[in-house]
Each structure stands twice: as structure tokens, then as C-alpha cells.
Amino acid sequence: MKILLLHVDYIKFKPLKKALRKIEGLSDAEKKGGEAEEALVVLTAIEKGDSDVKAVVGKLVDEVKDVAGQVKAKNVVLYPYAHLSNDLGSPEIAVKVLEQAEKELKKNFKVSRAPFGYYKEFEMKVKGHPLSELSREISVGGGKSKKDDSSESKALKAEEKLQSYWHIMTPDGKLHDVGKFNFKNYANLKKFAVYEKSKFRKMVKEPAHIKLMKKLELVDYEPGSDSGNLRYYPKGRMIKALIEEYVTKRMQEYGGVEVETPIMYDMKNPILEKYLQKFPARQYQINSDKRNFFLRFSACFGQFLMAKDVSISYKNLPFKFYELTRYSFRREQSGEVAGLRRLRAFTMPDVHVLCKDISQAMTEYKTRFLLSLDVLDKIGLKREDVELAVRFTKDFYKKNKKFVEWIIKEFGRPVLIEMWDERSFYFILKYELNFVDSVNKAAALSTDQIDVENAERYGIKFTDKDNKKKYPLILHCSPSGAVERVMYALLEKTSMNGTNSLPYWLAPTQIRLLPISDKFNKKAEELAEEFNKNNIRADVDDNSETSKKKIVDSEKEWVPFTIFVGAKEIKDNVFALRERGKKGLINLSKEEVISKLKELQSNMPWRPVPLPVLLSKRPIFV
């Protein structure tokens, strides 16, 4: 049966007309209808599987008691509401269930029951608190006459049932109870563990990066699109492009073979159809000429569909497909979309490795774990900036303790462990590197999963040494997580530690030249050109402003280095280099400045200044 529980200020109802022919007439009292205040209204729909009346009533009563207790309701209204289900059971049983439930509940509550089988008018005012509206599905094992066996509901039920066991594992391989673990030196891990485990959270403000992404003219909301689909201004686009380039470069070095796959897929494709049903209504859909398509929510679809058509020998394994999806789409619930943390359109580097067996998979897994840590580190997110979570089935842990312990030991700090009794996802193990932000919310960056299911689903096979076709294991890895989320983490981090700066290689302007007066604009422009030729993003503040004002402006833009250009500098080739966030100036020749900045740039990707070099030529985006 399905029930909907509503905590109401009041409810009034009155039967009007029979909805079912067979139903008996009403007493005069019943005809008047009823009302209740401060009540828990239980809308019910009895379904085909609910033949075991006693068991159904028992569960219903438990459910009602539980919720009524939580919302402190003393009045209960049982209200038959057929529209909750499209698989209704027989009226006879429904009436029995309602009558017996009423009897049971009367022991604890003041109960009223609306008549069954009538059209009723009703009016109620539902309270707004989080528990005021809850829906429940009650099923009784064994007594089910009709099983709801769509893969959709199976997956959802599996998720509901999924029992998680939370632990902290220390680098020595010991498992600790989360509740008993001493978080004294691990405040951030505590925040993360609390975030993952708990349901209720304190009121929090908006995360710091949202104001920053606008103020720095990086990214903004686009009201003309759907929420979670952002616009990137030139500076934001440049930063994002650099991160994309860097991650791609590292993936290529690792051996990832870059491919490109469509962003939309036929909803009727037999392979995709089932998989899709597991996660209803979370994707964008597109109608085109009688066909329905969904927008990919990861790179998996295109890569797996490609992989199933590839002839693969065991000699080719491990084989690595890489793609950077711009974009992947997830129609996240509207209330959950926030800034750069959670989007409906996001850019995801995704490398899938086909492995011939678990041993090969674990070897790859180790390599990729270290690689992910290093990629984040080079981008500007150090190991101490992230918290590790490792999730696996009990069975996997039992068989591969050493492997799990290796991951934790390698990370070098206590990590959050989530263990499941049985596998209800497609993977048996996954880790994530999580970032905890300025409002104590956590967001996953890097992740890697051992997938034991999709090779078979998609028909991805390789020919083994014994000339038999076998399904490979697939590792799903995003070495950095969504690129937008990397930007989010960088902005949150700098806001939290008070440095208010971007890593040098991502600064839209790396050095700003400030002509001491308009007379030196031309000279500064020439100088900027020379810097830019040396892969140093230099621009010129040629606005007709005072020197102090130009410094203020460069500070507001987080420009890491500034130099003034005047008669002295040109004559003596000595520049007083001002480094943001540091006191004092360093006198250097032009050549020394160039070599210092080149060293900072190291071999990270570089792009030219994303806007005109002369500030006077730049429009203001925000």
C-alpha cells in the first residue's frame, strides 16, 4: 500500500457522492463528514499486494505512530485516497485494512476516518516544516500477488534498503567507530563525516565562492537558460580551459586515448533503456521528430557503446578511454543546484579503463589514485585540502583487505569508510576525494570506481588467452572531478584561508604594468608585449588614474604581480616588483622579472590574456 502523511493545521472533509457502486450507504453521522485540528492526515491507497490484512495494518500503524510521534500529533485522520496508486487492491480488503487500522490507532490517538468509496470534498492546511509531508510505501513479504518488478522501482527500493556502516580507518589499517573516533586533530574530517552521515544540518549561509565568481568576472548565472547552466566570462573561460587542458594532458601522459561521443542518446535504445529506468526523471529530455533523447549524465554511455564494438584482445588491456565531456547534464533537484558546487551542466574528465581481471584492476587503481592526488595537487588543491572517503561492500573488503589498507596508508590520514552488506550499485569499491567548503558542505572531486556490471550490460568483451570472450572489469575515474567543482574548491579554499588569490598559473592577469602617467602608456604596452611573448600574461592599466588607484584596482582583481613603468625604469632597467600579499618591493631587471615568473609558471598550460591588453579597451562584464 502507499500512504502519504500530512501534518496539518486542520482538515475538513464531507462525502458527496458514491464513487463505487458496491459500497454500502452511510450513517447520518458519516454523511456530515468530519474535521480535525493539529492532526496527522494519512492518505492511503491499498494495492493488489496487500492481501495479508493483519500484516499490512501492523506496518501501517507502526509507520503512523512513528511519524505522529515525531511531529507530536495527537489526532490522526485516515483518509482513503485512491490516486496514490495505479495498482489498487480490492475495495473489500481496503475497507478491512482501514477499519482495523482505526481500531489499532484508537489505542493511542484520537482517530477519525473518512468514508471509503465516496467522492469527498476536503480542505486542509498543511504545515511547512520538513516532516510535514512524507510518503511511504508499505509492502508485506510473501503476500504479494503482483510484484512491481520494473527495474526502476527495484533500484529505488534497493537504495532505500541499503544499509551503510560508517567507520574511520586510520593509516595503520584499523577500523574505528565513527562515534568513538577522536577527531581532535582532524576537524575537517569530522565535518565531512558529519556531513555524510547526518540528515539534519544547521542553517548555513551561501558558500563564499558564489560572490567571488561574480566579483572576479569569472562565472555568472544565466537566467535565460535553466538553472545550473552557467555563463563563463572571458576570465572564467580561460581558467576553466586551462584546467581542462591540464587534466587532459595528464590523462594523455597516463595513456588515456581521447575520444569524443554524442551528448544525447535515444531513450529507446535497448541497452540504455533499462539503465535509464533506474534513475527516472533526473535527466534532460529532448523531443525530436517523434523520438525522445536524453542528455548524457556522464561519459559512460558514449564510451561504452563505442567499446562494445571494438575488438579487444587481452594483450590490449588495460585499455584506457578518455573523454572530457562538455557538458554532462544532470537535472538535479532545483533546491540542490548551487553556484559552481552543483550544476545541471558540468564538464567532466572521465577515463574508463578496461581490465582483464581484478588483479590488473587493482594495479591500475593504485596508479590512478596517486595520479588523481597529484593532478589535484598541481592544480592547487593539496592533499591536506581534501578528505578521503572509501566505500565498498563487506565482501570486497574481506577478500581484499590489503588493497583497501594500501589506499588509506598511501593517503596518510584517517579516512571515512562506508561499508555495505551487499552491492546495490554497479561498483564494488569506490573512493572520492572530497572538499569541505566554507559552509561545511562537502563535494566530491576525484573519484574511481571498480565496475563489475556494465561490461555485461553493454556487451563489452575481450578475447582472453584461452580464446574465450570475457567481460572486462571497468574502472571509472575522474581524476579531478568536474572542472567547475575544481574552480569552486579553489575559490572556497582561498576564501577560507584568507589569501584571496588564485594559483599563479590560473591568474587571468599574471603581471600588470602600471604607467606612472599617460606618457608611458606606449612604453608599457611594448613591455607587455615582451612579457606575453614569454608566456606571461601581462596587461596595461592605461586608464587616466592616479597610481594609488591603479594599485587598488589590481588588488581588487587579485593580480599577483604589478610593476610601475616610468622614466626611471626605462632608463635603468630596474623594476620594483610588487607581489600581492607580500610586504615590500623587490628591485629586479626586466629579464629577472621574466625569469622569476617563468619559473612560477613552470610547465603548466598557458593561454594569452583573455581580454584586450589595454584596460581602457575592456568592457565591464559584471
Place this chain on the structure above:
RNA sequence: GCCCCAGUAGCUCAGUGGCAGAGCACCACUCUCGUAAAGUGGGGGUCGCAGGUUCAAAUCCUGUCUGGGGCUCCA
């Protein structure tokens, strides 16, 4: 999806039934400047949108859109 809050100039915001405001930014002019904000003047508004109440609505009511937060969710 549900609940709560917000939306007024490019930005940050004041204005709570009676002439649409401030600071910053922008434009013009003066100043040509040495490491955190020179001076004077000027332009700029569908008060998110739609409807309603009223002699009169930015202000009150209804709906809606967008953003933020919470719940749920996060393959």
C-alpha cells in the same frame, strides 16, 4: 520536487501607500600623478514579470520567474 528568504540603476543597497534614491562603476572636463581610492559636472530605472485592490502601488493581495538557504537527492 517540497518548505523558508530575497529580487529597486551595471554592482552593493536604502526607501513599507503620496515626485525613484545613495555609494561605487560609467561618460565629460580638470589634474599627469611613484605602490590600497584626486576634483567638478553629467547620463542612466518596465522598482523581476503578470494580474488584482486603491483617488494613488516599488510598498498591500494573488500568481509566476530567477537566485539563495533547508529537506530530500547526489547513478
